[in-house]
Amino acid sequence: MDERVPRDFETLRSTILDRRESLPKRIAQIAAYALDNPDDIAFGTAASIAASAGVQPSTLIRFAQQLGFDGFTSLQQVFRERLRERNSSYDERLQALRAKAEGGAGHRAIFDGFVAAASTSLNDISRTLDDAHLEEAISLLAKAQTIYVLAKRRSYPVATYIAYALGKLKIRNQLIESAAGLNAEMVAFATPADAVIAISFSPYAPATIEEARTISEQGVPIVAITDSSFSPLAQFARVWFEVAEADFAGFRSLSATMALAMALTVGVGEKRRDASRKRKA
Amino acid sequence: MDERVPRDFETLRSTILDRRESLPKRIAQIAAYALDNPDDIAFGTAASIAASAGVQPSTLIRFAQQLGFDGFTSLQQVFRERLRERNSSYDERLQALRAKAEGGAGHRAIFDGFVAAASTSLNDISRTLDDAHLEEAISLLAKAQTIYVLAKRRSYPVATYIAYALGKLKIRNQLIESAAGLNAEMVAFATPADAVIAISFSPYAPATIEEARTISEQGVPIVAITDSSFSPLAQFARVWFEVAEADFAGFRSLSATMALAMALTVGVGEKRRDASRKRKA
């Protein structure tokens, strides 16, 4: 009796694709419709779906039965479950994946974990980001002669991406690197007409904090990306963003920070373009 | 007659929260349940929801009516619409956001765009990543004496993150940087007992390609992350991953690449730990 009924959407999908060739015309029609409009199947009634797909309700039921379900209703469950899954709080998924990875569930689980951590962080930041802060930060940076970019260690990749993007947008910028130990000198060049993007997360790299302090004492405005209001960076900053990145296997995601960094960068680019257009006009 | 019925979930949510104080006990109970378990409202029947929330079906309907709906069914629509929205293919959202940003819709739209691009990319890669490739790449890298990390320009941030993570995991690695123009010499040190992670996307940085070629001619195995099978990197690589990153405002996301990079790094770390444990036993 066990006809191996597909219980999850992906299985169902591949079952349908496998059999596609051998299905009768109308059944194939509803099959195609189902894969193209899974949401409609999840929410519609047999009658409404059948109408949209251009078949009779009975065909829809036959389709379900041919797949081994005992009726439309149980087929629909699979489509609903899919929406639930997709939507199930990433937090929960992340927990589950962490447990799985702990148990040594293989490398795919690790990968899934990083994807989930990134997604969680992105969700989080789009909920919590304050538009006013974003505007403020962009205005501040757009006025700067040179934008200094300050970040070490884990945040360093973000700094390099900002520097790359600013360069592509032809915005003068300076990455504060430690290669030659000339940071102090580099920092000394900054004036109140410039601005800084500083990024640091707990445990805050002491060098970043020190440089941020020095530079803020020179009167250079700082836009900070950090992880809590207790962050030492927050106190030096003119504008600061709190970004909570989820972690997995001991490494925090960077996806939210990256998204914010890009928004700042491109935002500055646009603002400058607008400003120069006005000046010309 | 227009009672200003909440038409979208967020409006509904705030309406409920506003009135919370003034609602009768049972109605408040179902109200709280609805906000806590929106998915159940979307999918359940009046009876099943009422049971889960510990009230009568009629209460559920009264709740809906008090909010201005004419019955449970229309209230449910809002909860369903929410799932649809949330789930509406990120691609579509991205399109919409791109159009919005083009039209000069402000900096929030830009930010949302980068978030959407990152999410799309993550979705994409979790669908397309091949487990076998992942295993293969990790085994290959785990055997290496030194892991060389090769990436420029846009991919460079990923390289710095990999280097940072490998360092934290105490895995010997060498970032191939161009600072002193010593890349050629650095590359010359690599032997077949080492391995390379190379990352490059179109337009492929010529230096990356050249270095990859040289190093592969020395017999050093390469794991490549790139964006198509036509990529020149693919031909030098022992294992390669195709990562399709969505772009926004002219900049591609890095989120999928980052997730993959982290999975490789941490995967290698685990594999080594397992191997050394076995050796000891």
Place this chain on the structure above:
DNA sequence: GGCAATATGAAATAATAATTCCAATCCATA
């Protein structure tokens, strides 16, 4: 504490939706 207004529970009813059934049609094969 008594009264009216409001809220709640439970079952009856109405509505809506899924499923079944049968006749008509299509299609492959001899």
Place this chain on the structure above:
DNA sequence: TATGGATTGGAATTATTATTTCATATTGCC
């Protein structure tokens, strides 16, 4: 082209589900 089997359409039937109703309980107010 005739014939049997599979497929389809459409209406009838059955099932499920939302809604209404009314009796009962609770609450606030004088």
